[in-house]
Amino acid sequence: PPDVEQLGRATWTFLHTTAAYYPEKPSPSQRANMLMLISSLPVLYPCGWCAKDFGENIQKTKPDVSGRVALSRWLCNQHNEVNEKLGKEQFNCAKVDERWKDGPPD
Numbered sequence: 088p089p090d091v092e093q094l095g096r097a098t099w100t101f102l103h104t105t106a107a108y109y110p111e112k113p114s115p116s117q118r119a120n121m122l123m124l125i126s127s128l129p130v131l132y133p134c135g136w137c138a139k140d141f142g143e144n145i146q147k148t149k150p151d152v153s154g155r156v157a158l159s160r161w162l163c164n165q166h167n168e169v170n171e172k173l174g175k176e177q178f179n180c181a182k183v184d185e186r187w188k189d190g191p192p193d
């Protein structure tokens with residue numbers, strides 16, 4: 088079976104980075120594809136209980152694919168839900184761009 092921790096780090100890296108570089112004003116096609124990418128995880132993600140809980144969470148709080156800032160925030164909140172479940176620290180969502188796009192200020 089896959090290493091759930093390593094898979095998780097890699098997947099969050101992919102998702103947060105993709106959100107960080109998602110357009111401010113996505114086209115209808117970009118929105119639809121982002122929605123499909125996120126909706127695929129509950130079906131395909133190779134950690135059964137992760138997939139199930141994530142599926143329930145995105146039903147409760149639908150993905151906001153309207154633009155870069157909203158999507159990054161939505162994803163940060165979803166990641167924080169998982170952090171809470173696992174007893175990890177909450178991440179300050181004001182810092183998503185610093186973490187995943189711009190790097191630390193100098």
Ligand code: FAD
Nearest residue numbers: 091092095096098099136137140141163164166167169178
């Ligand atoms: P990770 O949680 O992987 O985070 C990686 C980096 O992201 C951190 O170092 C930090 O810099 C940054 N970060 C942290 N929080 C946020 C945030 N809120 N927003 C933006 N950046 C942030 N594991 C389980 O054991 N059970 C589960 O049910 C489970 N469900 C998961 C569901 C999904 C959709 C995904 C992608 C992963 C899931 N995982 C689950 C894996 C888990 O979330 C972690 O990836 C794994 O435990 C490794 O944790 P980590 O402490 O190395 O950091």
